[in-house]
Amino acid sequence: MTVNISKPSINIREKLAELDKPSGIAGEAVLRADSVQDVRDSINAGRRNLIINGGFDVWQRGTSIARGSGNTYHSADRFLAYTNSAGNARSTDVPSESPHTYSMKVDDFTGSLIIDQLMEVPTGTVGPFKAGTNITISYWAKGTTHVKLMNRLMFRQSGGSSTNEVSPAGLYDHTKSNSLSSSWQKFSQTYTMPAGVTVGSGIQALNLSIRSSDGVSAVISPAAADEIFITGIQVELGSVATDFEHRSYGEELALCQRYCYVIGHPSQVIYLGTGSMYTSTAVNLSVPLPVQLRSTSPSFTRVTNGTGNWLNVYVGATGTVSNASPLQGDYTQSNLRIYMTGAHSGSSPSAPGAGVWSMVLAGAKLIISSEL
């Protein structure tokens, strides 16, 4: 007996073509992934940038600082700029092909350009920067054409201090310099953490340092009239400079506030906290923190307004404006006890135990710093 079977015809050539999907190397890696985590890893998604405020969005302390103000934290959050040798300010000059809103402009040079950010690691360790780990640095920059920028990575105890510094060979190469031009360029460099690096118990961070260089052997000083713009700074693990990781302003601000919290506004009185009189002139204030600080022992810097004062403490309806020095009462996690002498008048109703409420004057600031 003969059985006839009919099947729909197929075009083998088309079927083979379907197997040859135009997915590219990255697409094929995604297709081969066994888990969602594999997919995230293969496309390097999220939480890549170890630099905080790399897009220069957050400037809690102020949007400009003149030269001669000391080599410490002054302007853009998380960045330690060596303002003994140059001033800096927030600028809206950004690469048009990038999504950035702001850059940092550095000018008025009398010395070299040094911009640091200390990336926190667990104390006394190298953190995620283990032997063999690739570390890729990228950023946009432009400036006067003869200036070159170079990158340096070293483990440090605190910003601006080389004491106990550990500078592994291979994370500092003068010859890997970036020649600036009047047009924005994106630069990237990858370093590999060498084996055998040990750090002392006081080490708290890996310090990214961006410096002006001659590109051969030394840090150089740009000319006084030179200008350098930089933005989109990213440090990530891996050998490829991926697109800048954008975080919302609120998230970036919260990340910054682990290291610095500024209370104050150019034109508004800002509420500070409540407390009670300790004596007729000294006060204890309770000041809540939006984010737990990095350290239980922050510094306080008071910045006065045009009247030479920063604080207004009220007992009932009687306020006293002063430039009292804020002292930390106890170690802190989420709330500060600030003790101040000379914060009230000493006359009625300012009696010990009286309840107080307080504010930072318009144009003044209280800077609470837990920077590395």
Next chain:
Amino acid sequence: MYSIHTVPFSSMPYCILCDVTNTTIPVAADNSDYQRVLDDIIEQGADCFEGDIPEELQTAADAKEFAQQLADYTTATVRLAQYVLSVGRAEVTENQATGEQVVNEGTGKMDDVMADVVTVTAIDPVDATVTRLVYSDEEPTEETIENPLITADVSERTDAQAVVDATPQPVIDAYNAL
């Protein structure tokens, strides 16, 4: 100028007030402002303090300075131990056991097979001078200068030697005891 201030019923020892920056600084090793206070004590001594420097701060500053000198001395010593570029490096060989053994027919015991092994490779000195082209309005001209690698090597060795020469003996003793 720094001064010391205490807070009633505080769990902290005292605060340091800097009247230049209007900053109040805790006594805490992980605070970067505190580290700057120690740096200032190292650089300026008692001149940066109103009154006497508290013993605890002076001790911390001395320890920090000692640690820095030890680190600098270590770095300088390692730098000086490197070969001089203008001289090069001679090959060093050692007679080492290869891991093989053979029967010693005289003693009847196993003997190691030995071989000369190069433990330090030879490196030729770099050229003492280099020639470069100098451009001007005229035709480019050649100029012979000292090899920049040698110039940098000499400079770095001079700096390292200066660090070694300036290192206090207790720091050297601590290094030798490591």
